Amino acid sequence: MPLAIYILGLAIFAQGTSELMLAGLLPEMAKDLGVSVPDVGLLISAFAIGMLVGAPVLAAFTSRLPRRTVLLAFLAVFVLSHVAGALxxxxxxxxxxxxxxxxxxxxxxAVAAATAIGLVPVTARARAMSVLVGGLTIATIVGLAAGTLIGQHFGWRAAFWAVAVLSALVGIAVYTTIPAGRPGPDAAPSLSTELRAMTRPALWLAYGTTALTTGALLATFSYLSPLLTDVTGLDEVWVPAVLGLYGVGSLLGITIGGRIADARPFPLLFTGVAGLILTSVALAVSASVAVLAIPLIFLLGAFGFSTNPALNARPFSLARNAPTMAAAMSTASFNVGITVGPWLGGLTIGAGLGYTSVAWVGAAIGVLGLGAVALSAALQRRAPAARETADIGEIPSPV
Structure with a gap:
């Protein structure tokens, strides 16, 4: 596996840490900025909004540009945005x-995925992409806990500086390992070809399922830090450890899901979403009891992430001629859930219903997601088998 693949995975780790770390910094940021915790929770949605728009737009307009140049430009803007945020x-x-x-x-x-696939033979594509997705999974375990720890000891701005510095260092590595030059003329289908492949109703139902399932998880996850301190009664020093346990559950869930998704996607989706609903309800009921809440947070990560391999794979089976746009819209659909889940959770907190209300919100969204899974399964059974047969070893979207 080329070194460049691991460098790209490290870049995803650095940027993914920024996406995740706010969940552990909400109380400190709210106090420093003079706003409410739900207002700071909307910063998680703000990140999701940027990804929601950026994925399809930039995927469409950068596929033919020099990849190393584009990657470095994106990293430079990312670093500057975090410097500005810290100041x-x-x-x-x-x-x-x-x-x-x-x-x-x-x-x-989008560009890193295309680059990774271009650097390896067809038989190694899945492995290359697993390195990229692994960067985000490790961010869930290490980056989230580290960002929370840095923020608690040195202030939330220090966590932003840490992400900026790490991303800048990764940029140097990208410059030295990613080949220069433009991608070949056959590196990706034309935009018009991909857009024509994106018209199937079942495809958009799959994206809706992704958004609902993700929203069900993020409604609760986004407010875990204040829930643990204000409801469970944990000292804030223990919050990074519990969030790290959530990350371990996430890694376990995505590992198990990855082994099952290809052969049994719908049983996996049914089990994962149902488990997420039940865990959310149990957490809402028992959040004040630490010995119950902490294992449930582990299960929240496990069930929430177990569905991701199936959610990632299905769009490629439904849009086999649109790998770039299928990946971009998968990213967008994940971030619809990341946007809506924390927003709805913040509404219930703002209405005075307390932090446990976010788990009820997550459970309610999960019920809608389970309905979408059932409808997708029904459509799958009715569709001709040939329509559902495809090579899904393309570009996976972020988890």
Whole structure:
């Protein structure tokens, strides 16, 4: 496996840490910025908005540009957005920097995926892409806990500086390992070809399932830090460890899901979403009891991430002639859920229903997601088998 693949995975780790770390910094940021915790929670949605827009737009307009140049440009903007965020005292400006940083992060995902596939033979594509996705999975375990720890001891701005410095160092590595030059004329289908392949209703139902399932998880995940301190009663020093346990559950879930998704996608989706619903309800009921809440947070990560391999793979079976746009819209659909989930959770907190209300919101969204899975399964059974047979070893989207 070329060194460049691992460098790209490290870049995803650095940028993915920024996406995730705010969940552990909400109370500190709210106090420093003079806003409410739900307002800071919207910064998670701001990041998702940037990725939602950036994924399809930048995927469409950068496929023929020199990849190393594009990757470095995206990283440079990402670093500057975090420097600006670390320096500002304005909530509005911080919100804007989150959108901008996420916009280029989404573009980096699209170009990094195309680059990774171009650097290896066809038989090694899945392995190469697993390295990229692994960068985000490790960010869930290490980056989230480290960002929270840095923020608690040195202030949330230090966590932003740490992400900026790591991303800048990764940029140097990208420059030295990624080949220069433009991709070949056959590196990707034309945009018109991909757009024509994106018209199947079942494909958009799959994207809706992704958005709902992700929203069900993120409604709760985004507010775990204040839930643990204010409801469970944990000292804030233990929050990084519990979030790290959530990350371990996520890694276990995505590992198990990856082994099952190709052969039994719908049983996996049914089990994962149902488990997410039940875990959310159990957490809402028992969040005040640490010995119950902590294992449930582990299960939240496990069930929430177990569905991702199936959610990632299905769009490629439904849009086999649109690998770039299928990946971009998968990224967008994940980030619809990342945007809507924290927003709905913040509404219930703002209405005075307390932090446990976000778990009820997650469970309710999960019920809708389970319905979407059932409808997709029904359509799958009715569709001709040939329509559902495809090579899904293409570009996976972020988890």
């Amino acid at each position: 500002t005292d304005s909530y509005g400006l911080l919100f804007a920097t989150r959108v901008v940083g996420a916009f280029v992060y989404a573009g980096f995902w």
